[in-house]
Structure formats: C-alpha cells, structure tokens
Amino acid sequence: MKIGLFIPCHVNALTPHIAIATLxxxxxxxxxxxxxxxxxxxxxxxxxxxxxxxxAAAAHRFSQLFAGYDYVVAPSSSCVSHTACHYPPHTPGYAALQPRIYEIVEFLQDVLNVSALPKPVYFPHKVSIHQSCHGLRQRNHATASELMLPYQSRLERILALVDGITLTQPQRRDECCGFGGTFCVDEADVSVAMGQDRIAGHAATGAEFIVGAEASCLMHMGGILRHQHGTLRTLHIVEILNGKAAA
Incomplete structure (x- = not known):
C-alpha cells in the first residue's frame, strides 16, 4: 500500500511536528x-x-501530483474535505483520485480497521476532545447535535486505545472554535471571541489538553491560550497516538 502524505500549507509552515507525527x-x-x-x-x-x-488550477495540480498513490492521507479534516468534496468533478484524474483521499483518523478506522495502536501508548492525562466543523459534518468524525441521533465519536473511539487517558468533552461539544480559515482574518474580533468561548468550554471540563484532529483549529486556540498564559494546551491526536506527545 503506497500512501501519499498530503500536508496542508499551514501545517508545513507552522506546525511541522504534526506532519512528522503523522508520517x-x-x-x-x-x-x-x-x-x-x-x-x-x-x-x-x-x-x-x-x-x-x-x-481549479490547484485542483488540477493536486490531482496530477497524487495520482500514483493507493491513498492520500492528511492530518486535516478541513483540507481533506475541500479536496474530496469541492474540487471540480471534471478535473483530469480527479474521479479516480477522489475516493482515495482520507483524513488520518478515518483512514486508520475505515481502511486499516485498527483495533490497537502500533505500540502501547501511555498518556495519563485528562483531555477534552475538540470536534472541528469540517471533521464533524464532512468527515463523519462525530454526530452533529442538530441530527438528534445517538452520539458517536471517531476521536473518542481511537483515543480509547491509549492507556491511562481520561476522555471528556465540553458541554457544547460541536461548537465552532472561530478559526474558519480566512474568517479569522476578515472578522478577527469575532473569531477571537468565539475561540475564547470554546476554550472556556474545554477548560470547564478540568482537562489538561484540548485534543483534536484539525491542525488549524488547534493553531487558533493554541494562539489564544498562549496570550492567556494558562496551563491548558492543545495537541493534535496523532501526537498522542504515535506515543511522542510532550506531557
């Protein structure tokens, strides 16, 4: 199985350790x-x-570059949602590529069908799970509250494979953190206020870490946390699953 590692630009530029952990x-x-x-x-x-x-030009380049791989995998539900859901369908090579594009958690669960981590991981900390908007509604990471259906969470299921971890979620578990891509630039004050509210919800759980599968959301909340000088920290889920999270 040949995997093409797709690393979004913001991960490459600002959080390359997430790319390394995914690899x-x-x-x-x-x-x-x-x-x-x-x-x-x-x-x-x-x-x-x-x-x-x-x-469209970016879609064409992406489709040609990743054409030779069995699967394309990325640590970002947002960028995976764009490439898997919003590329022009007539893009050369895209029809064959589209069903092979996966976010890392859904790849581990839906393609590899993992029931254990590659090696035992011990992380004796309480974490609050953050559901990103794209992951929630376009990558089936969890059940959106408006559906009024029994709740399931991909992140919760895979984190349960980690020894010593305590899992919790904020009361409003699918509320947006306010990042929203260019929204955080165009509406910076609103974006920060939303991020502060989301952090307060996670902090109320008593967790030591906010853990999610979307690097951009974690980047946004992590920036706010650094300004607040608090002890709560953000971690991408792959940093825990590969056993190298700095605790």
Missing part, C-alpha cells in the same frame, strides 16, 4: 509513505475567497 504513525503500521515535495496549497483559500480559476 511516523503511518510508518509504524508498516505502510510505505511518500511525501511529494512538489505539493502546494490544495486551493481551499482561493475557493473560499471566490478565485474559482485559481482554485
């Missing part, structure tokens, strides 16, 4: 993982800001 986790399961050095932005910022021509 290490996939390789620990015995997979052949390659990082195409020519990859660029998937085009989501262009699409969100109305540059459909630029977004």
């Amino acid at each position: 290490e986790l996939l390789e620990a399961y015995g997979l052949d993982v390659d990082y195409p050095m020519a990859q660029t932005c998937c085009g989501q910022p262009l699409f969100n800001n109305g540059d459909l021509k630029g977004a």
Whole structure:
C-alpha cells in the first residue's frame, strides 16, 4: 500500500511536528509513505475567497501530483474535505483520485480497521476532545447535535486505545472554535471571541489538553491560550497516538 502524505500549507509552515507525527504513525503500521515535495496549497483559500480559476488550477495540480498513490492521507479534516468534496468533478484524474483521499483518523478506522495502536501508548492525562466543523459534518468524525441521533465519536473511539487517558468533552461539544480559515482574518474580533468561548468550554471540563484532529483549529486556540498564559494546551491526536506527545 503506497500512501501519499498530503500536508496542508499551514501545517508545513507552522506546525511541522504534526506532519512528522503523522508520517511516523503511518510508518509504524508498516505502510510505505511518500511525501511529494512538489505539493502546494490544495486551493481551499482561493475557493473560499471566490478565485474559482485559481482554485481549479490547484485542483488540477493536486490531482496530477497524487495520482500514483493507493491513498492520500492528511492530518486535516478541513483540507481533506475541500479536496474530496469541492474540487471540480471534471478535473483530469480527479474521479479516480477522489475516493482515495482520507483524513488520518478515518483512514486508520475505515481502511486499516485498527483495533490497537502500533505500540502501547501511555498518556495519563485528562483531555477534552475538540470536534472541528469540517471533521464533524464532512468527515463523519462525530454526530452533529442538530441530527438528534445517538452520539458517536471517531476521536473518542481511537483515543480509547491509549492507556491511562481520561476522555471528556465540553458541554457544547460541536461548537465552532472561530478559526474558519480566512474568517479569522476578515472578522478577527469575532473569531477571537468565539475561540475564547470554546476554550472556556474545554477548560470547564478540568482537562489538561484540548485534543483534536484539525491542525488549524488547534493553531487558533493554541494562539489564544498562549496570550492567556494558562496551563491548558492543545495537541493534535496523532501526537498522542504515535506515543511522542510532550506531557
């Protein structure tokens, strides 16, 4: 199984340790993982800001670059949602590629069907699970509250494989953190206020860490937390699953 590692630009530039943790986790399961050095932005910022021509060019480049892999895997539900749901369907090579694009948690559960981690992981801390909007509603990470259905959480199920961990969730478990891509630039004050509210919800659980599968949400909340000088920290789920989270 040949995996093309898709690393979003914000992860590459600001949180490369998440990219490394993703690579290490996939390789620990015995997979052949390659990082195409020519990859660029998937085009989501262009699409969100109305540059459909630029977004289409990015879609074409992405589809050609990742065409030779069995699966494309990324530590970002937002960028995976864009590439798997919003590329122009007529993009050359995209029809064959689309069903092979996965976010890391859904890949581990739906393709590898993991029932154990590659090696035992001990993380004796209380964590509050953060559900990102794209992960929740486009990658089936959990049940959205408006559906009024029995609750399930992909992140909760896979984190339960970690020894010593205590899992909790904020009272409003699917509330947006306020990042929203370019929304945090266009409406910075609203974005920060939403982030502060989301952090308060996580902090109320008594958790030591906010854990999620979307690097951009964690980046947004992590920035606010650094300004607040509190003890609560953010971690991407792969940092725990690969056993190298700094506790």
